[in-house]
Amino acid sequence: MLTDTHCHVQLREYDRDRDEVLRRALESGVDTLICVGYDASSNQRAQRLTGDRVNGPGRPRLYATAGLHPHDAKDFSPAFLDGVRALAAAGRIVAVGECGLDFYRNLSTPEQQRLAFAAQIELAAELDLPLVVHDREAHESVAELLERHGARSGVMHCFSGDWEFARRCLDLGFYLSIAGPVTYRNAEALRDVAARAPADRLVVETDCPFLTPHPFRGKRNEPALVRLVAEEVARIRKEDPEAFAAQAAANARALFRLPD
């Protein structure tokens, strides 16, 4: 069975056919989904999706996270942190994030991004929860902030650095999450990372509805397609696809401390 360690099935893109999307995930052997929040409204929608109604028999197991994306760092406030704290206290989230830095789109200023990220790194340490880190064209600053603010564990979501940066993240105790771009033509550096990473530190994700793997690129992504990502990584590593999937699922359980 497979785990999609980063999906956004709470988004409106799935309101029309969410039940079918979840059913297709399970039919493809994707039995566990981490539903990642990134602002107040998506955090709340993730919560609604992880109740008992959804986690019944014949459904994949869904777990939620809560955080503030670097795009929305301008909306950061102490009250936002209190909201995440309350969810953690109620046992409703398995990680803090996604949070991080995005110096590609810069939808919030770099200073706003640094402030919100640093606060969430410290919150994750306080709550003893892993971090879900978004890093786009900000490798150096992300690593610096993780080191300076006492990050303990987490995952580099949709990893996009080279092997040198991967080593630095691994040394920090982080997992590397491989997404759909590993199936794209211009992904030599990512394939190198996927080949060299230790087996017990790799996980896979869709980041759906974004980053749809080849050959479905251009269409809406969904958790069932994490199978294509896992198969590509297994091929690169010359491992048996089922064995790789089982190892990646075990890694996800360790990362998010999920029940067996």
Ligand code: NI
């Ligand atoms: Ni995401």
